[in-house]
Amino acid sequence: xxxxxxxxxxxxxxxxxxxxxAPDESLFDSxxxxxxxxxxxxxxxxxxxxxxxxxxxxxxxxxxxIERIERYLEEHSH
Amino acid sequence: MSNEEIGARVGCDAEWIRNVSGIDExxxxxxxxxxxxxxxxxxxxxxxxxxMKASDLGMIVVSSxxxxxxxPGPAAxxxxxxxxxxxxxxxxxxxxxxxxxGISLASRLCEGLGPILVIGAEKMSKIxxxxxxxxxxxxxxxxxxxxxxxxxTEGFAKVVDCGLYTDGAYSDDLKLPFESPxxxxxxxxxxxxxxxxxxxxxxxxxxxGRKAADVAVFLMHQANxxxxxxVAQALEVAEDKFYSNIRNFGNTSSASMLIAAxxxxxxxxxAPGEALCFAAFGAGxxxxxxxxEGSD
Numbered sequence: 001x002x003x004x005x006x007x008x009x010x011x012x013x014x015x016x017x018x019x020x021x022a023p024d025e026s027l028f029d030s031x032x033x034x035x036x037x038x039x040x041x042x043x044x045x046x047x048x049x050x051x052x053x054x055x056x057x058x059x060x061x062x063x064x065x066i067e068r069i070e071r072y073l074e075e076h077s078h
Numbered sequence: 079m080s081n082e083e084i085g086a087r088v089g090c091d092a093e094w095i096r097n098v099s100g101i102d103e104x105x106x107x108x109x110x111x112x113x114x115x116x117x118x119x120x121x122x123x124x125x126x127x128x129x130m131k132a133s134d135l136g137m138i139v140v141s142s143x144x145x146x147x148x149x150p151g152p153a154a155x156x157x158x159x160x161x162x163x164x165x166x167x168x169x170x171x172x173x174x175x176x177x178x179x180g181i182s183l184a185s186r187l188c189e190g191l192g193p194i195l196v197i198g199a200e201k202m203s204k205i206x207x208x209x210x211x212x213x214x215x216x217x218x219x220x221x222x223x224x225x226x227x228x229x230x231t232e233g234f235a236k237v238v239d240c241g242l243y244t245d246g247a248y249s250d251d252l253k254l255p256f257e258s259p260x261x262x263x264x265x266x267x268x269x270x271x272x273x274x275x276x277x278x279x280x281x282x283x284x285x286x287g288r289k290a291a292d293v294a295v296f297l298m299h300q301a302n303x304x305x306x307x308x309v310a311q312a313l314e315v316a317e318d319k320f321y322s323n324i325r326n327f328g329n330t331s332s333a334s335m336l337i338a339a340x341x342x343x344x345x346x347x348x349a350p351g352e353a354l355c356f357a358a359f360g361a362g363x364x365x366x367x368x369x370x371e372g373s374d
Contacts, residue, residue: 034098036098038269039272039273058270
């Protein structure tokens with residue numbers, strides 16, 4: 001499964017809904033996901049992609065769209 | 079103040095409030111009641127239960143982020159109303175983490191000073207009414223006060239250790255400017271709290287050779303039931319190990335941890351050696367955890 005598809009799967013898992021947001025569509029500012037889905041999503045990203053996201057990187061805007069999440073993971077993958 | 083009443087003021091329904099916070103109602107003090115009045119009632123109740131007099135105290139610590147002047151803070155007035163004219167009284171204007179920091183400080187000072195009364199007292203109602211009222215903030219808060227006596231040798235539990243932390247990089251993410259409403263980057267608060275609280279608890283327990291599963295009860299700042307649930311999940315303990323009364327009182331900032339603790343202690347006992355863990359997270363950000371165990 002490619003990275004973007006995996007991120008979408010995580011979005012669907014934490015929301016409990018079969019969402020299909022566009023890659024640049026706001027996930028949280030738009031209200032598509034509620035605020036508590038954000039820590040759930042960060043936890044799932046860490047587990048699924050084997051990354052440790054430090055607290056200092058946890059600026060909500062970095063995780064507000066699939067595109068932004070993908071960009072973050074690309075920049076921080078080893 | 080029910081969800082229906084507050085919801086009508088800010089344009090949301092009761093069910094939404096319950097879903098996003100776990101709150102059904104919150105208490106608002108009377109217009110003529112101040113933080114000092116609330117603190118005094120908690121203090122007197124605590125002293126009565128401990129069968130102590132105010133004159134036995136070596137210090138008073140008052141945590142409040144909702145006092146209504148820059149200085150002096152409420153501690154001096156609380157001491158005066160308790161009939162004290164020379165007992166050192168310390169203000170801890172730290173908002174939600176204030177009583178955790180207060181108890182931790184008191185546990186280290188009481189050996190030299192004598193019994194220390196730690197009070198959290200908040201009148202959030204006058205703040206949430208400030209315009210513009212943002213619904214995500216206005217629905218959360220209630221008024222209240224709680225108190226805890228920290229004694230050098232006696233008590234139902236003994237402080238084992240604490241872990242306190244501050245990261246001012248987030249000092250703008252939750253703040254109360256003078257004469258303005260609370261400003262909160264809710265997502266940042268939720269993200270950081272959901273990570274930092276369980277980590278602080280886990281580190282403290284590990285240092286003391288304990289596991290989260292061994293803790294009889296977690297008495298956490300009552301910020302939001304969804305946050306409490308996620309902290310429990312992160313620690314892999316049942317959510318009901320975290321005592322919760324946010325449904326009836328809302329988020330009473332620094333008072334909430336002690337209100338929860340007092341309510342819990344009225345109906346529960348701690349066996350000797352049984353572990354109890356306090357935890358809080360608040361504006362600053364300041365956060366931490368304190369481990370205590372039942373006295374012999």
